[in-house]
Amino acid sequence: MGAVNAGLVDRVPKQDRSRATRQRLLEAAVACLAEHGWAGSTVSVVAERAGVSRGAAQHHFPTREDLFTAAVEYVAEQRSTALRALFPDGPADRRAVVRALVDLYTGPVFRAALHLWVAASNEDQLRPRVTELEARVGRETHHIAVELLDADESRPGVRETVQGLLDMARGLGLANLLTDDGARRERVVAQWGNILDEVLD
Amino acid sequence: MGAVNAGLVDRVPKQDRSRATRQRLLEAAVACLAEHGWAGSTVSVVAERAGVSRGAAQHHFPTREDLFTAAVEYVAEQRSTALRALFPDGPADRRAVVRALVDLYTGPVFRAALHLWVAASNEDQLRPRVTELEARVGRETHHIAVELLDADESRPGVRETVQGLLDMARGLGLANLLTDDGARRERVVAQWGNILDEVLD
Known part of the structure; x- marks a missing residue:
């Protein structure tokens, strides 16, 4: 019994260390993709950036594909959680929700995902x-959008309205790739927030 | 006088040949980008695909950047011309115009442009x-959209409404990158065509 307990005590920090290593690798992989693109993103580069040996990186992620799809999935999940946390009471002011949805598609995480898609x-x-990952993340985002926008998908056209909004958000992310498109995006989001609010009522 | 005329006669077919070579290079460059991405697209690969010597290719386009930005610009111009030709009488049924605008962002030309952007x-x-090219092509597309949608940009919000539509079209192009998204896109476009028609009236 004493030996079993000692074993548990030893294992817990090891699991923690392993989890921390995995997380450092995932975060480094996303940052690397966003900065250097797919061609410049190898397991070695990511391992070095994360301060982890190449062997340890390969223990967690046997292939390059494993590492980068896991990384994009990890940050997509983090962002979904953060989006829900912004609106803890569920359905909220639609203009604020549209703004928060569009924010999902700007910045380094979208940039990393875009490199992976391309x-x-x-x-x-x-x-x-990536196709499978994109479908999964897309469904989850659609689900959150419908909930927070209080959109009644049993009404004709509502599902497509929300889908088009998320397509617009991705297009706005693309427009932000080479230049800071923030000022124009702000105006587009304000206008389409108003339109959506009317259409969904 | 006779010698001058003879010189002209000699020069004309040479110019034609040169123009035809340039055009073959541009078309091969776009196809190459769409199929192999930026990393797999070199001047040599494009020259071979176009059936042109590497030296001739470099005569027309001294650098890789020259060749590929010229190629994307060339096809963007061709598509603008084709879009105007679809609606020779100017403003047209808005649902048809929305569909034609979205069509600009699916298929190999958008795929090539996306590789170049990324x-x-x-x-x-x-x-x-590419930033300069994208701004120029974007302005031209916006201009055509405003005209064909009969959108009155002096009214508040109309400019941003049209911009958001074009952002949605780019997002739909992105969604078509890995899978054939045609059926879903068709429904989104139908719904957003309806919304736009109401908003712009």
Whole structure:
């Protein structure tokens, strides 16, 4: 019994360390993708950035594809959680919700995801993984959007209205890739927030 | 006089050949970008695809950046011309115009442009060229959209409404990158065509 307890005590910090290593690798992978693109993002580069040996990185993620799809999924989940936390009482002012949804698609996380998508369109090894990931993340985001916008999808056209809004958000993310598009985006979001509020009522 | 005329006669077919070579290079460059991405698109690969010597390719386009930005600009101009030709009488049924605008952002030309944008976000040599090109093509597309949608930009919010539509079109292009998103896109476009028609009246 004493030996079992001692074993548990030893294992817990080890698991914590392992979890912390994994998380450092995932965060480094996203930062690396956003900064250097797919061509410049290898397991070695990420391991070095995370301060982890290449062997330890490969223990957690056997292939390059494993590492980068897990990384984009990890940050997408983090962002979903953060989005829900912004509106703890559920449905909220629609203009604020539209703004928060669009914010999901600007910044380094979207940039990293975009690099992964574009690379997947030319790499057969990557494509099925990213396609599946994109579908999963897209469904989750749609689900949150419907809930927070208090959109009644049983009414004709409402589902497509929300989908179009999320497509617009992705397009706004793309427009922010090369230049700071913040001022224009602010005006577009304000106007479409008003339109959506009317259409969804 | 006879010698001058003879010189002219000789020069005309040479100019034609030169123009045809340039055009073949531009078309091969776009196809190459769409299929292989920026990393797989070099002047040599494009020259071979176009059936042109590497030297001739470099005569027309001294750098890789020259070739690919010229190529994306060339096809963007072709598509603008084709879009105007679809609606020769100017303003038209808004649902049809929305559909035609969204069509600009699906298919190999958008895919090629997307590869160029994403590469430009990580390559300092490419970024200013592509930023400038994107701004120019974006302005031209906005101009055509305003005209064909019969949108009165002197009214508050109309400019931002049209901009948001074009952002949505780019987002729909992105959603079509890894899978055939045609059926979903069709429903989104139908719904947003209705919304836009009401908002703009």
